[in-house]
Structure formats: structure tokens, C-alpha cells
Amino acid sequence: MSRETDPLLGNDTPNAQPSRLTKYLREEITPAHGDLVLLFCYIITGLLDSSAVFIWGSFVSMQTGNTVYFGLGLVGAEDDRWIKSGVSIAGFCLGSLCFASFHRLFPARRRWVLCASFLFQALCVSLAALIVTVFQPGRDAPLSWLVLVPLALVAFQSSGQAVTSRVLNQASLTSVVLTSIYCDLFSHPEFLSTKVVRHADEMRRLGAVLCLLLGVILGGLWAHSTVGMMGALWTAAILKSWIFVAWLAWEGKSEEDV
Numbered sequence: 441m442s443r444e445t446d447p448l449l450g451n452d453t454p455n456a457q458p459s460r461l462t463k464y465l466r467e468e469i470t471p472a473h474g475d476l477v478l479l480f481c482y483i484i485t486g487l488l489d490s491s492a493v494f495i496w497g498s499f500v501s502m503q504t505g506n507t508v509y510f511g512l513g514l515v516g517a518e519d520d521r522w523i524k525s526g527v528s529i530a531g532f533c534l535g536s537l538c539f540a541s542f543h544r545l546f547p548a549r550r551r552w553v554l555c556a557s558f559l560f561q562a563l564c565v566s567l568a569a570l571i572v573t574v575f576q577p578g579r580d581a582p583l584s585w586l587v588l589v590p591l592a593l594v595a596f597q598s599s600g601q602a603v604t605s606r607v608l609n610q611a612s613l614t615s616v617v618l619t620s621i622y623c624d625l626f627s628h629p630e631f632l633s634t635k636v637v638r639h640a641d642e643m644r645r646l647g648a649v650l651c652l653l654l655g656v657i658l659g660g661l662w663a664h665s666t667v668g669m670m671g672a673l674w675t676a677a678i679l680k681s682w683i684f685v686a687w688l689a690w691e692g693k694s695e696e697d698v
């Protein structure tokens with residue numbers, strides 16, 4: 441005969457073991473080949489930045505250019521590009537603070553942590569894409585929340601890629617800048633010899649340049665098409681979702697091995 445204090449479910453005991461799914465999500469992923477994810481992120485960066493510069497007039501990932509635009513605005517630029525650039529810088533900085541805090545609060549390489557990070561990034565881009573799809577602000581649209589909010593959302597999420605490069609111990613592959621990569625690539629003592637292909641770091645740098653260039657071409661095609669920014673944003677949201685799926689399937693190690 442049951443009593444009022446008996447648990448309603450048979451497995452509701454203090455010693456209940458976590459489910460297999462819970463254990464899987466709490467695994468720490470192995471950082472091996474994580475550079476492939478960051479190189480893929482360079483494609484997304486090129487896609488978003490090229491289309492954003494053409495249509496919105498500011499970058500959403502590479503903040504060096506935005507800093508130049510913002511500085512020019514402070515000394516009397518006639519257009520509103522400096523305002524958009526300032527919003528993008530602010531969004532990126534706030535995102536860096538939030539994503540870094542998230543990875544410090546929880547074990548940074550846990551499967552669920554990386555999945556949550558990229559799922560949130562995908563949701564930010566999707567929300568921006570939804571706003572652009574519904575209200576369809578054109579290239580010459582006046583400065584309003586229809587431009588500033590999507591721009592801030594995309595800049596915010598792009599910082600998550602840079603933070604991930606630190607999590608995976610691939611600080612050189614920030615997925616948002618190329619200047620230092622160009623310097624390191626072309627200053628390598630064996631760059632002009634066939635021996636350079638033996639250096640994994642050099643191949644990563646070259647891959648970063650080519651991936652960003654590919655993304656820029658894709659973004660340019662979208663920007664010059666009839667769908668414009670809407671197509672670029674939805675494409676980026678899909679690509680971010682692919683990374684989320686990749687982390688779900690990534691090789692990991694159990695908590696006992698951590």
C-alpha cells in the first residue's frame with residue numbers, strides 16, 4: 441500500500457543516475473580538428489560582412505573597418521555610416537563580454553555549452569533575417585531600428601566565433617580578422633619554398649584567407665540579387681545551424697576522462 445510520502449515516479453531517488461543523453465551532452469569535446477569549424481566560420485564572416493557593407497554600409501564582424509568609419513564620423517562625416525559602425529562595435533563588444541562570461545561560468549568545452557553558444561548565434565541571425573524579411577528595409581532606407589537592430593544582433597553573435605577560437609586554443613583563427621594572418625603567413629621564413637605545406641599553422645592561415653574570400657563572393661552575389669540582405673542572413677543562419685549539429689556529433693570524452 442502506497443503512502444503519501446512515496447515518490448510518484450519509481451526513479452525519483454537521490455541516487456538516480458543521469459540519462460545517457462545527459463551524459464552525452466555533458467561530455468567535453470576534443471579540440472582536435474576544431475580549426476575546421478573556425479575556418480567554416482570565416483565563410484560566414486565573409487558572407488555577412490560583404491553583404492552588410494554593400495547594403496548597410498558597415499561591417500558586422502570585422503571591427504577595424506568600423507572603427508575607421510566611426511572615427512571619421514566623429515570628425516564630421518556627412519553620412520550616417522559612423523552611427524551604424526558604432527552600433528556594430530557596441531554589439532560586438534557586448535557579445536564578447538556575454539559569450540566569454542558564459543564560457544567561464546560553465547565548462548567551456550562541454551558539448552552542451554558549445555551547442556548552446558552556436559544555437560544562440562543562429563537564433564540571433566534568424567531574428568535579424570526575420571526583421572529584414574518582414575519589413576524589407578532597402579539599401580537606401582533611412583536610419584531606423586529596422587537597420588540598427590538587425591545590425592546589432594548580427595554583430596553581437598559574431599563575437600561568439602572569436603570567443604570559440606579561444607576555447608579551442610586556436611587564438612590565431614578568430615574568424616573575424618585577417619590582418620595578422622596575412623602578416624604571419626607572408627612573413628614565414630619558408631613561405632616561398634615547398635616546405636611551407638608541412639606547416640599546419642601556415643595551411644590554416646591560407647585556409648582562412650580562402651574561406652573568407654569564398655564567403656565574400658557568396659555575400660556579394662546575395663547583395664547584388666533581388667533578395668539582398670535577406671538571402672545572406674538566412675544563409676548564415678543555416679550555416680550556423682550546421683555548426684550546432686556538428687558539435688552534437690563531435691567526438692568527445694566522458695566525464696571520467698576529463
